[in-house]
Amino acid sequence: MKNVTKVLLITVFSSILLLAGCNDYLNINDDPNNPTSAPALGLLTNATFETSQNTYRIGSTTSYYVQYLASPNTGSALDTQEPLSFGNDWFNLYDVLTDLSDLELLAEEQGATQLLGIAKILKAYNLALLVDSWGDVPYSDAFFVQTLNPSYNDQSELYGTIFTLLEDGIQQLQQQNSTINAGNEDFIYGGDSSKWIQLGYMLQARYLNHLSKQSSYEPAAVLSAIENGFASNEDDAQVTYYDSQVNPWASVAIANAGLILGGWISEQTVEHLDGTTYGVEDPRISFLISPNEDGNFVGVENGAGRGNAPESGAFSVLSTDNYYAARTAPLVIASYAEQKFIEAEAALSTNPAQPARAYQAYLDGIEAHMDKLGVDTVEKDAYLNDPAVAVGSAALTIDDIMREKYVALFLHPETWVDARRYNYSYANMTIPANLNQDLGGEFIRRLGYPDSETQRNGQNVPDVNLTDRLFWDQ
């Protein structure tokens, strides 16, 4: 019995000793795969990269609605404006807005005014991408799990937020002595504060101009913002891609060349550029799109598909020889050319109108875009002097401005905003074939909310139809 007691006591004591060492043995639950904090510059790096990716993501949808691109298959859901769940686009926009919100806090804490300013401007831009596609979206109780069911803010209020963000951003960037200064971590401007400030003003102008159908539209404010905006193509906000990470449009072109089809050009765009619609051949055509195997530029009618034509060779497509789809092409977020067209539109809308200024801006915009693409001087001048283009300041109308802006903003999501403000009135732009019958013969005016929202936040998601107009579209 004594031995047994001994044995038992030893077991009990060793167990207690074991248990004491337990906690150390069990303290292994810190995730070894990921850090718990991120450097501010690291967040900035990802945010600048993702901002250009988001521009592509939204652009890859809107390009079908504004008929830059068309699907090679009949009745494709994008072409026919079916209700699709753009869950990936929604997710990525909120992902970058969340990181920018974290960056704002981190920058404020550390006194990094430059990073704070950049963060606010990028936040405004990404928020605008959200609002211009989906209207009411969550914002004020978003990003920090304040609630598991964020409420939806009113879209016109969110525009107010966008303007505030831009103003604050500019102000922060104007501070000296930022504790952290970005360099190559900034994929857009390499840490150049003056350019960020210019971008801030340019975006102000862009978003003020969105209100063109509203009674609150102030073209003078647009023009005054432009004063501090871009001065030349050098100031364009863009991310230039790499051989190791090619431009997303290049990925589309490469996949298409490998017969995973995408990036086919719409008949609307081809006829716009080749003289059919407007009577003048645009020299930019070969910079933007590729001819078919016979050397001709041929486009697909949206919604109709390519009929019996084979998978390659019959129609124009994006190729890596094109400016915007080259492997190391820039992904443009905002350009000087666009700013010029905004200026032209605003100058025509002031009271009284300023046709001279508008006409000069219009011509400057075309020229700036051609210079960016690298069109040679002779062809550029020939185009600019063609009577179809050089209409004269007295005859300049919004139709001319929109016509040229359409080309200068090839593949950019901003064109869908233009199209809706302009009621899709581009010459010869018609409803796509096999249009979604629920649209009643009308063009699409907004995106539907993604499944991730209807399934996870159902009670807050507004009930919408794709023909419902956003507040600035009414």
Added chain:
Amino acid sequence: MVTDSETGEVLIGVNILVLNEGMGVATDENGEYEISNIPTGDYQVEARYIGYISQIEDVTIGDGEEAVLNFELVISTSQLDELVVTSFGLEQEKKALGYSVQEIDSENLTVGNQANVVNALSGKVSGVQITNTGGAPGRSSRIIIRGVNSLDPSADNQPLFVVDGVPIDNSTIESGGTPRGMSNRAADLNPNDIESVNVLKGAAATALYGVRASNGAIIITTKSGQSGETQINLNSTVGFDRVNKFPEFQEVYGQGFGFVSAPGNSFWPNWGGKYSETPGTEYNDIWRDATETGVSFDNSINVSGGNEVATYYASVSNLDQQGVLPFGDWGRTSVRLSGDIAPKENFKVRSSINYVNSGGMRVLGDRFMESMMYWSPNADVTNFEKPDGTMRGYYNDGGSGGNPIYQAKYWTYEDNVNRIIGNVTFDYSPVDFLNIVYTLGTDFYSDQRTEIIPGPRGIENENVVSSTGTIEETRINSRDINSTLNITLQTDLSEKINTRLRVGNDIFDRDFNNVVSTGNDFVTPLFYHLSNVRNISLNQNIRQRRLVGVYGDLMVNYDDYLFVNVTGRNDWSSTLPEDNRSFFYPSVSVGFSFSDIVDLPDYFTFGKLRASLSQVGKDAPVYATSNTYNTPSVFPLDGQVGFTRSNIRGSADLKPELTTALEFGTDLRFFENRLGVDFTWYKSNSKDQIFDVPISNATGYSRIITNAGEIENQGFELQMTGRPMQTQDFVWDVTLNYSRNKSTVVEVAEGIDQILVGSSFGYAGSSASIQLLEGEAYGNIYGRSYERYYPAGEAPEDPTFLDEDAPLLIGEDGFPVINTDQLVLGNTQPDWIGSINNSFSYKNLNLSFLVDVIWGQDVYSQYDNFFTAFGITESTLNREDFRVFDGFTADGQRNTQEVWLGQGIGPDGVDYGAGFHRNRERAATENFVLDASYIKLRNIRLGYNLPQDFISNFGFRNINLSATATNIILYTPFDGFDPESRAGGASSNANGFTALDYPGVASFFFSVNLSL
């Protein structure tokens, strides 16, 4: 003479064998036998009789002497003293248990020749639902005991697998992207090595295994050597797999769109004109052409034996199985050695080591079947490769369209697993009332996987599989260590009261490391190596988990008829925050054999009542307490590294989940054990569920980990065993299983009404999802439906369920209207599960068959959605018909508008666009939520033992030949492939989607088993 030990009756036809001498006779009608001409010496004589336990006696034959050897045989169905294996390989008398345990023996386990031990349990245990997720070789199989008790869509709801007292790894690590149905790791076990399987179902049964067994435990005991003569067993099986069910395909309309035939020239496989009206075209039965008969070979040999002091068991086996989709296979080679040594009377050492190598070429079933969808029956799918080695498509002169067989051949995913499961046990009893057992075990495996997607070869007009090509190398290493110490004290407190106290300590340590390297864009075509790519990215995942447990188990036995068992366990888990790391849970169970003290009629042989109340805890997944940032895979880019906030929000306040279960049962035997009834009722509630809930992206996260929610499982299990007939030559055994389980989501979390478990794509917004809604049953399938008509003011306010019986609302265009609201269209949990197993033995012949039924379960068939969208099945043959849809228009009038179901401009001059099937039918999820109930002949086996006297001439103890057929569908209302197949493999809790995954197969086996 041979008699029955209980009744004293003589037994006729008993086989008497003189072992190793090849001599044998049978007893006559007096139960007597005689063997003559035996040389002088010592022998062992065995008496064997169906339904009785074999006995071996020693006898010495002296010179010219006659020896009399009598046998009293004990009925083998006597389960009164039956031993079952419970926690830690501790044997308990079934009589003593207060909870339900079910055992399957070796013969019953292997009757269906299933390679995966989980499949081998199908239909044999009540309350257990086994889903063979698809017919691919090596495919994982899912086992759920008494329903799902976790709300977390990514939780593992499967039971713990324990082999010889040591838990082993049964995880399934799926391939990235679309899952291929990788193996659950218990598939590495060779079923021929298994002696018995005990299924512990409820919390009471598993309270002593703790956290890892909160979903139940499968206790496997492997074969060990017997002291006595050496036994050698050889088994050789050849099998043939065939797809067991095909949908009804339409053979009328071919390639093209809008009734315009475009043979060889259209993406669309089946919307063109008729074959009969299109010269030069004919229908190819591509689905049957693309699938083949899969052949498998399974060979194993085991040798065992020993003496009083030491026994051993050694086995080697090899399985090689090909699938019904071409270029897919799986193999397993297993080597096992175990031994038992008793150097002293009170000290034993047991050890075993098992090395397994398994793996194969895993065809991506989903991609194969998706390519089959698009493939037009105009083209021969088996002509998949051009002379230059590139893929031949079905349109554009073979330049477009993915060929499934080419992809199966060249887009490869191969896994190679090397695994060692080893353990050693020391068993010491210093005094007779004290027993100390210590077991140390390890389960280590490395899983090496390579995926190759070929890139373009640079040939003109090449039909490429991928525009860049990819190679992905995965290296998984996982190492488990289990250490268990058990101390048992047994004393008699009085003459009638006997107590047994067990205390123990249990340590579990898992180290898991997964490195995946992905290379894109091959430089040199056809050279598949990580050095040959333009882009390379790396991903690493490390997981560590440790559990320490301390437990006690007190059993009080009153006069051998009343048993009270109390257990308590405390666990410390590394995955919970330090403050909440320790948690305690007790259980109590009572077993009362009333037949021992109550006078019962003669036919009532035995009766017992059981009751138990127990708790089991569950810890969190690893690292759920952290909030982190991570580096997206695009970085480093141009020397920069970007960071983004993690999409999953962890919680520093997590506490353990707790499941509380109540169980009542009874075990009744009649007619000397000729009839047995075992009934159990249970109710189990799991609270404080830890799960990561998908949340709105606008919150800054996609998912959040929290403790919340409660899920309840309630049901009953019935098992009846019987021997309706027993004569000298013929025995008929029947086992019936029946169970019902109802899983209800009692509560979710605050601020969250519903949890998305999984979703499956459907065209035109008809995607289906499985959601858990508070107050509703687990596993509801949600989706879009046809709008229903309600008279004014009668429309339900905020419906959750689709009212299928309500009339349709017909729109102005004469077609049903799509209701985009997500409504419940069906439920994935079955109403009931049952099985009947019949076994007939007549002399040397044995016939058995198991019929397995799952009734009342729904599935979302993506197959049917695609079939409708592409006009593939007979349901779309009505495309030239006119129809007046039955329903009401918005103004309350019965619909009278006649519409055409076809495409383009109809005979009535109206433009129908893409046609009814594409415009409406495929856009309503309700059309594809189908009843997947089935009655299957799970297995049927005819076996023949060659006559003893014949084979003993050659020195064999037994030769058995058998033919088996498995997984044959007898009845199902489901019109697609096998209604049992599910996408996502065993680890997916969204167990209600077919996706376009691997079809189910029926198998036919021929086996030879030799015993020496």
